[in-house]
Amino acid sequence: MNLIGKDILLPLPAPLIFLKWLLVISFLLHIIFVNLMLGGALFGVIYRVIGRYKRDIFYERFAREIILTTTVTKSIAVVLGVAPLLSISLVYTKFFYGANGITAPYWLSVPLLVMTAFLLLYIYKFTWDTLGKRFFIHLLFGITACTILFFIPFIFLTNINLMLYPDTWNNVRGFWSALVLPNVIPRYLHFITASLAITGFFSYFLFKYRAGRRSTSDADFYIRSSKLGILWALVATLAQAIFGLINFITLPDVAFSWHVTILVIVALIVAVLVSFFLFQEYHSENTRFGLPIFFLITVLILIMGTLRHVIRENALEIPKQVLAENTEYYQMQLARFKEEELAEVKPSTGKELFAAYCIVCHAFDKRLIGPPLSYIREKYATDREKMIEFIKEPKKVNPEYPKMPKLGLPKEDISKIVDYIYSK
Amino acid sequence: MKNLLEIIKLYKLVIFSIFLFLWVGTVGIAVLIISISKAESKPPVQPINFSHKIHVSQLEIDCINCHEFVDRSPVAGAPAIEICMQCHEAVATDKPQIISLRKYWEEKRPIEWVRVYSIPEAVYFTHKRHVKAGIDCKVCHGDVANMSMMRRVRKLKMGWCINCHRKENAPTDCITCHK
Amino acid sequence: MDFPIFQLPLLGNRLLIAIVGVVHVLISHGCAIGGSLVVVWLEYRFIKTGDGRWNDLAYRILRILIILTTTLGALSGVGIWFTTAVVSPQGIGSLLRIFFWAWAIEWVIFVIELLLFLSYYLTWYKIDPEKHIKIGIGYIVFSYFTLIIIMGILGAMLTPGRWLTTHRFWDGYLNATFLPQLVSRTAMAVMLSCGFGLLISAFFRIEKDIRSSFHRLMGKWMIISSIAFVLSSIFYYKTLPSIPEVVTAIAFNTRTYEKYLAMSKFLIPVTGIILVLAGCILCFLGHAIKRGTLFLPLLIMVIMVGQYERVREFVRKPYVIYNYMYSNGIRVADESFLSKKGILENAQWVKWQSAKEPSKKELGHMVFRIECSVCHTYRGVNGIFRNVRGWDEETILNFITSYKYTHPYMPPFIGTEEERNALVSFLDTGKEER
DSSP, X not given: OOOXXXXXXXXXXXXXXXXXXXXXXXXXXXXXXXXXXXHHHHHHHHHHHHHHHHTOHHHHHHHHHHHHHHHHHHHHHXXXXXXXXXXXXXXXXXXXXXXXXXXXXXXXXXXXXXXXXXXXXXXXXXXXXXXXXXXXXXXXXXXXXXXXXXHHHHHHHHHHHHTTOGGGGGGOOSHHHXXXXXXXXXXXXXXXXXXXXXXXXXXXXXXXXXXXXXXXXXXXXHHHHHHHHHXXXXXXXXXXXXXXXHHHHHSOGGGOOHXXXXXXXXXXXXXXXXXXXXXXXXXXXXXXXXXXXXHHHHHHHHHHHHHHHHHHHHHHHHHHHHHHHHHHHHXXXXXXXXXXXXXXOOOOSHHHHHHHHTTTTBOSSSBSSSOOHHHHHHHTSSOHHHHHHHHHSOOOOOTTSOOOOOOOOOHHHHHHHHHHHHHO | OHHHHHHHHHTHHHHHHHHHHHHXXXXXXXXXXXXXXXXXXXXXXXXXXXXXXXXXIITOOOHHHHSGGGGTSSOOOOOOHHHHHHHHTTTTTTSHHHHHHHHHHHTTOOOOOOOOOOOOTTSOOOHHHXXXXXXXXXXXXXXXXGOSSXXXXXXXXXXXXXXXXXXXXXXXXXXXXXX | OOSOOOOOTTTHHXXXXXXXXXXXXXXXXXXXXXXXXXXXXXXXHHHHHOOHHHHHHHHHHHHHHHHHIIIIIHHHHHHHHHXXXXXXXXXXXXXXXXXXXXXXXXXXXXXXXXXXHHHXXXXXXXXXHHHHHHHHHHHHHHHHHHHXXXXXHHHHHHOOTTHHHHXXXXXXXXXXXXXXXXXXXXXXXXXXXXXXXXXXXXXXXXXXXXXXXXXXXXHHHHHHHHHHHHXXXXXXXXXXXXXXXXXXXXXXXOGGGGGXXXXXXXXHHHHHHHHHHHHHHHHXXXXXXXXXXXXXXXXXXXXXXXHHHHHHXXXXXXXXXXXXXETTSOBGGGHHHHHHHOSSTTOHHHHHHHOSOOOHXXXXXXXXXXXXXXXXXXXXXXXXXXXXXXOOHHHHHHHHHHHHHXXXXXXXXXXXXXXXXXXXXXXXXXXXXX
């Protein structure tokens, strides 16, 4: 069954290549902040727990500082999400909306879930001191927020994956059957690890910056925080090699091309360099590698963004062709129909006009919606002009019948109808 | 022991670099190997986007209707355009793919299908014998009925053939296939 | 028919869009566009009087507004995109192609607005108030800009004007209802800001003199904005395209309560008068108001705004884009073609969702889902089986054949005679008995 159907019959508002660039770049910006939001929330919870049990105030302070960043990162993540949402809805309308429709109840729950998670994060943040004594209650807010935030990517990834493989739509019934398609779960693991890595990098840069601007006692905290960030970044980047590999293994064949391999190999090389610099950074006191690290992870992120796009284009190459053909076919059928319609004989005799406009409501001797013709003939037996006038501008005269709608017919046609009515 | 730890600390960068190299190198090699496998089983783009799914699953046309000679010949073969035109002379004639098909027919040009399954020339394999033995097409070629694009589901390696020959009590001596 | 069909059980798709949309209007108009005005005005009071308590009040109100806008506000806005994509993919897909640039520019302005209000909040107490208030003014300006931009799109859905023939962006954007809607929504924003301001302040501990002064301020604003809102809404209503009276009737009140139609036309003016009275009470008796009653103005405003949005959405029926596309996603241009060819022939998604050999009744069910389920549930809100309660099969058939004359707010039936009979069979076998 061809579920691809036809496209929206309106031209794109901008050149396709522009919309694709917009999609790739705006999505990257969005996902970076989503990573920061997720990682920040997670760190804000686990380090609170660690801080409680290790009796070292460093961890609690770290948790608090990182959770405060989520105020900004989560709002930016949401607002930056609009651009890729609109771009993807334009460039891949049928595929994206098709996938949305298949997973509909879960897809629709996303804004509600995000909102709930945000509110819980606000509570977790703002009651840090006031609820500090009731540790478990306070933590519960954070854990619930994190659970929600870590579930939502499943919904996104299921959708974004499902849209690439219209061939699977026939066999998929909804969210859960789409979730287990390749390669949603590997992508999820890859995404979570990326969140940890990005948050690690972010912590490294942020706390390094703050260290440079504070007094010595504070600076110690920030240096230690910065190193913690480096550690996360390093471990996560190395782990990504494995999760990335799993992703690659489970990638459906149709999405593969040698471009993908090349991009992955380049990404691995960049990851090696980043890891190398991170390792140095962790063990040295004078931090010199900030700039190269920043440059390298920017390159890495750009490669990942390109990779996603290449995979998407590979998978949709044939479906897009099918879509274009279906659309062309439909437009051709429609055009041909319109031509035939124009050539068709328009109702011209009184009988044809009556059949086209009146017979729906008026039968000859029984009441349908309006009065029967026998009644009408009798009413206007002597006054033909009055009948014509009434048909032209119907008014509500009889409380028993609904008001007759105005048909907008020209006078000659009404005249013919009236003659026909009299003749019956 | 203490000395070892001290040595590690001293050369930690070197050790880490070696570890990094091995770690990422292994992944890289794995990526390359997997790429080769994926490239081979990726459905190739054909000159006409023929969908087995529509014709077999939806329209319920049997394999043998088009692959006519599979029970009489060593080679299954792609059908001649004549067979396609049996229906498509009249069916769906305004669809773009059918218009392309018709062009081939009118110009008497063969469609250059991209081969999906192939075995080495030195191997003797005959479809006729296997079809007559009652082996369903699906067994070797996978669920073709549900493929929108024909793709290779297995490499048809010797070990796989031998396994089945053993199970079905078919001859397993070398000369059966390596004539 | 080109997309999977979603049906929200019991409440129906319309209510889904309505709830998400109205929440968004309330927060965006009241907390962002209007809210920014209140906060900046209070900070201005602080600068003029030097009384730091005004500064504190402004800050505390801003914090609540930010929580509301970044959670309910932002996510209901995103929610509109999600719900429309699922309920009306043809509609939103088409609108997106027509008005993409308007939305793109609005988005850029949103991003700037977000950065402005975040910095407005984060630099409070940290920089010189004279400089600080400038950020607030920037917030007001950019917030208002987003309203101006969305007006073109919202208006064009109802009065696309020359776009129908020229298909040019500006012909659709600068349409007949642009200005009237803009004026009425500006008044709405100020009015709602009073509602939210009062409700939020009810939860704070504020010193008596500041509180009564604040009540007087809100009272004054409420009087002016309520009057402005009612008058501009009436003006907006007058600019709506000439529509059959029966469409206006269901816009103001559902058919079940048709006999109260005359009364419901006065809902907005009457609630406006109530708000003016409330405003007067706040002005003259501001010191004596019990905090527990401060939610009432907002509650009344929610009813007003609900009615305003309902009328605006309903007068557009049977179209989602006037004269271009019906509410069920079928284009006017395809109507006669699909009637001849049949609506089910290429409707693969309903077949996917049904997945078996369909009987006549099931075919009718498919037709219902494609053409009617966007507005009708089965036995819930606007439940179709309740609407045809007690009808016999012939009456149902007559209705389907002729309702385009008596119910012009419903898209006409599109399909072959066979499909029509299937639909009748479906309705007949499912209908509720008297």
